[in-house]
Amino acid sequence: MTKTKKNTKKNIYIIQGDDESIKNFFKAVDIFTTIQDIKIQKLEYKDCDILSNLTSNQKKILNLAKKHGYYDYPRKITHQELSEKIGINKDTILELLRKAEKTIFSKIFNDNNT
Numbered sequence: 818m819t820k821t822k823k824n825t826k827k828n829i830y831i832i833q834g835d836d837e838s839i840k841n842f843f844k845a846v847d848i849f850t851t852i853q854d855i856k857i858q859k860l861e862y863k864d865c866d867i868l869s870n871l872t873s874n875q876k877k878i879l880n881l882a883k884k885h886g887y888y889d890y891p892r893k894i895t896h897q898e899l900s901e902k903i904g905i906n907k908d909t910i911l912e913l914l915r916k917a918e919k920t921i922f923s924k925i926f927n928d929n930n931t
Contacts, residue, residue, distance in 0.1 A: 867924050875917035878910060887914075 832842060846852060868876055881903055886893025896914065900907035 867921055870920050870924060871917050875913050875920070878905075878913040879917050882910075882914060 832839060834842070843852075871879070882888060882894075882896075882899060885899055885902065887896065887899060894902070896911045897907045900910045903910075
């Protein structure tokens with residue numbers, strides 16, 4: 818008599834959305850198939866969030882710089898023009914942008930070199 822080997826392979830699927838969207842997803846899946854042996858776990862991404870290491874001022878300036886085209890190519894606005902537009906000293910703007918960029922790049926490269 819030959820024993821059949823039980824399939825021990827497990828698949829992990831990540832579904833992202835708010836609670837209502839997740840409920841609707843499972844309702845839709847239930848129409849097409851039966852799900853067996855499911856474990857649902859809520860994940861928080863605090864440690865993975867690159868922006869979590871920035872100060873609130875750095876986040877604010879990065880968002881404003883992006884919104885006004887500072888990171889477009891070619892740039893639609895310089896740091897001096899951004900400074901005039903939002904009423905913050907141009908040296909402060911540049912310092913906040915550079916420190917934020919350094920923090921983001923450090924996080925990206927440190928996380929990928931482990």
